Amino acid sequence: MIISLLLVAFLPFLLFIGLYLKSVLLLHDYSLGDLIFSKVWRPSSGKFGFAPFIIGSIWVTVVSMLITAPICLLTAIYVTQYTKKYFLRIMHPAIDILAGIPSVVYGLWGILVIVPFISRYLGPWLGIQTMGYSILAASFVLSIMIIPFVLNILIEIFRAIPTELKEAALSLGATQWQTIKHVLLRKALPGIIAAFGFGLARAFGETMAVLMVVGNVVRLPKSVFDPGYTLPALIANNYGEMLSIPKYDSALMFAALLLLAVSLFFNLVMHFFIVRYNKY
């Protein structure tokens, strides 16, 4: 029991050390700032600039959170405050199914539905030439993928708010919406931020679905209709040839290390929000 426990407890450190040892070769030759801010990605001539991938990842993540956040917040308030109990019983299996669908299937759905929709309807309607494989397509698919995750946390948070608080506000003559706006949302704020943070971390590391619809072009994207490239997609796409070019494997491991660091950082910060929330 103790051995298993220790194994599990040290897993994050193990991951970090393992990946660091692999990428130390690259860090030895280039400075950290160069790697992160340089825009030139030409592994065959020894130029490793991660900026296009990092910025691509940030674009995709932020846009998808902009889609997910309001939808999840509104839905969570609606199902916990306005509807009867049975509605939640319908919602729960729906959320479970959404959460269970594998990312490859989401990617496939993105190619089948979202990409044609953007290239045929949305793009021409806005007067923009686009292939459909774009930051927007990836963000949309990604936002659907993290909805069940964020929504589950939000529903838990809204249900944990004591009823007395609501009753007090209502008894003072506030309407239901006023109660929600001034009491519930304020009380739940740290929890809401934490839920979005967890969602953000999840979105940042998502690989397959994004890889399939984002277009995979190494370039700084200028608008959401441009194709892009993300860090996880970089790792997944190049694992085949990474042993043929010197330092390439080290560069990919560095990308993995970056992902790990970002994910750990977000989860750490959000964890403290949750802890603060529980204290109230």
Added chain:
Amino acid sequence: MTRSQKIEEKFFKLLMIVATYFILIILAIIIYSIFEKGLKSISWEMLTQVPQGGYYYGKGGGILNAILGSLALAFGATLLAFVIGMPVALYLNVFLIRHKRVISIIRFLLDLVWGIPSIVYGAFGFSLMIFFGLQTSLLAGILTVTLFILPIMIRSMDEILCTVPIGLQEAAYSLGSNKSEIAFKIFTRQSFSGIITAVLLSFGRGIGDAAAVLFTAGYTDHVPNGLLEPVATLPLSIFFQLSSPVAEVQNRAYASALVLTLIILIVSLFSRGLGKRYHKTKINF
């Protein structure tokens, strides 16, 4: 209440309803498009044969290799994660029950590990493989997926085990049982349905994940005979078939996606059904 307040109230309620039905409609569209595309191209041949020569140019064969490979990989990883994870979850809730601080640190670490993207596990597994001089194989795939689903397994078991009332434990102590007996005989029985749910949840995660096995499990057209051979998996087979320019091969990707979605739906239905059934063995307070 002023007029503008009334409008605000109505407006936000409408927005909420729109958001809720948006989610349900998107789910319906996803299920519909997967089934509609998949049912057109699925056939008995696809489910029972391995790829023949020229399969990836549209010739005959099926995805039996990927179906069996995925099942073997997910079974292996779930079993291994269960063997490691179950004692951890029990240890937390029986042996460490008095050390709240230690428990909360371990839960925090597990939550951190849960949040790590699967591609990082894939990369880590790959660097381990190179370190030990292993080839891409079923074994390497199983090990990577085990690491990936371990926190999911432990945390979901833990959620169930920590609902076991302390009175039950005290009653068992007063009858003279020791800690291991309490852990393996009482806690496991009391939360059997929850443990099954945790196992099936991890299984579903393991079978659907592509990024972790991309580096480690390899890909092959044969059904693997041993742990040290490379193995095909359904998510990867969908991915590869979809990137083919041949229309027939792409159709097969849709069919494979249908198979994968069905497996996951069946597993999640199972976990709901089993959860209800084994509620009977539970002592209610």
